[in-house]
Amino acid sequence: MATIGVNVSEECRKSFMEMKWKRVHRFVVYKIDERSRAVTVDKVGAPGAGYEDLAASLPDDDCRYAVYDFDFVTVDNCPRSKIFFITWAPSASRIRAKMLYATLKEGLRRVLEGVHYDMQATDPTEMGIDVIRSRAR
Incomplete structure (x- = not known):
């Protein structure tokens, strides 16, 4: 599946839909192959993963x-689930990689329909569970 400037593998969309609808994954991590500019699945988390x-x-x-499927209970005691899209660009990563991920982000986001929140993080504290909890309301 190709979108503007980026080739998103069918596996990316499929793994996201399995997480969203079938709940067979807790999270999916994607990476970009710099030569082909293709986005592929790097890792998936089992349903019991935290x-x-x-x-x-x-x-x-x-x-x-x-993408992370966050389950929580509202103040009204209703179970909910929200999907977070996280762009991870740590300080130690190469400038070229940061630019490539920033450029191709929207192409992947168009394929992943149903994301509730979008986050960017350069270190673990910017995407900590407390940050996610505070956003999921």
Whole structure:
């Protein structure tokens, strides 16, 4: 599936839809192949995986995209689920990688229909579980 300037593999859309509708993944991490400019699935988290597993799957020195299915209970005691799209660009990553991920982000976002919140993070504190909890209301 090609969108403007980026080739998003069918596996990307499929894994997102499996997470969203079938709930067979807790999160999906995507990476870009710099030569082909193709977005592919890097890792998936099992349904029982937690936020810590997502954070641990992101490299310290390279960029990634991730979607995370966050379950919570509202003040009215209603169970809810919100999907977060995270652009991970740590300080230690190369400038070229940061630019590429920033440029191709919208192409992937168009394919992933149903994301509730969009976040950018350069270190783990910017995407901590407390930050996610505060946004999911």
